Amino acid sequence: MSDKADRLKKARVPQQPQLGDELQHRLPPGQTLTDSFPILHYGEVPEYDLSTWNLRVFGEVEEERIFTMEQLQALPVTHTVSDIHCVTRWSKFDTAWEGVRFADLMQQLNVKPEARYVMLHADPDYETNLPLEALLTDDVLLAWNYDGKPLTAKHGWPLRMVVPQLYFWKSAKWLRGIEFMKEDRRGFWEDHGFHNIADPFQEQRFSSDEYEMPEDEWKYCEAD
Ligand SMILES: Nc1nc2c(c(=O)[nH]1)N[C@H]1C(S)=C(S)[C@@H](COP(=O)(O)O)O[C@H]1N2
Numbered sequence: 274m275s276d277k278a279d280r281l282k283k284a285r286v287p288q289q290p291q292l293g294d295e296l297q298h299r300l301p302p303g304q305t306l307t308d309s310f311p312i313l314h315y316g317e318v319p320e321y322d323l324s325t326w327n328l329r330v331f332g333e334v335e336e337e338r339i340f341t342m343e344q345l346q347a348l349p350v351t352h353t354v355s356d357i358h359c360v361t362r363w364s365k366f367d368t369a370w371e372g373v374r375f376a377d378l379m380q381q382l383n384v385k386p387e388a389r390y391v392m393l394h395a396d397p398d399y400e401t402n403l404p405l406e407a408l409l410t411d412d413v414l415l416a417w418n419y420d421g422k423p424l425t426a427k428h429g430w431p432l433r434m435v436v437p438q439l440y441f442w443k444s445a446k447w448l449r450g451i452e453f454m455k456e457d458r459r460g461f462w463e464d465h466g467f468h469n470i471a472d473p474f475q476e477q478r479f480s481s482d483e484y485e486m487p488e489d490e491w492k493y494c495e496a497d
């Protein structure tokens with residue numbers, strides 16, 4: 274268990290003022306809405322020269338591929354508006370992104386049928402894992418713009434993932450590699466006390482939540 278997971282577990286759950294019904298049902302349990310855009314990562318903000326930057330696709334693919342930013346931006350461009358949710362309990366609604374859908378990038382690749390999981394590799398030394406299926410929805414982007422402008426360095430310039438339906442640590446900033454895998458393998462936070470799947474509406478925050486206690490557990494214990 275990491276210090277971060279440990280601290281978060283002990284943190285008091287904030288009292289969120291009641292929102293209108295429509296907004297309330299968009300807010301996952303235990304989250305607080307913010308208008309700001311918190312910056313969270315570990316390590317130093319990397320610096321790049323776009324002329325040498327690239328994205329490497331490897332693992333369970335027929336051939337490895339290297340994409341430049343120019344090549345990525347020549348793929349079909351998608352605009353999305355999504356709600357995002359961080360495990361540290363902030364949520365932000367209606368974030369606007371521009372990029373290429375992961376599903377559209379996949380059209381360019383020869384991914385082997387055995388590939389069922391993906392590891393996203395990012396700077397500096399960051400990894401996060403997802404089931405391939407979770408990356409195929411229409412709102413999952415490799416994004417280069419936020420709110421109509423290029424990503425700022427702190428939010429992941431030049432390229433980040435946006436996987437809005439999972440806690441935001443799955444949305445790797447400074448994305449550099451996509452590894453297709455047969456078997457699942459845990460990424461950085463998944464290996465430091467955080468949940469492997471990370472669905473905010475199911476409050477899948479911590480790895481200890483992966484082992485659910487059956488509702489009728491108490492019926493099987495000794496009683497008198
Ligand atoms: N490369 C990299 N990406 C990362 C992280 C990181 O430490 N390194 N942190 C993750 C976490 S924990 C969160 S909450 C989001 C925060 O993104 P933001 O700073 O744009 O809000 O980035 C995710 N992506």
Ligand SMILES: [Mo]
Pocket residue numbers: 313359360361441442
């Ligand atoms: Mo986070």
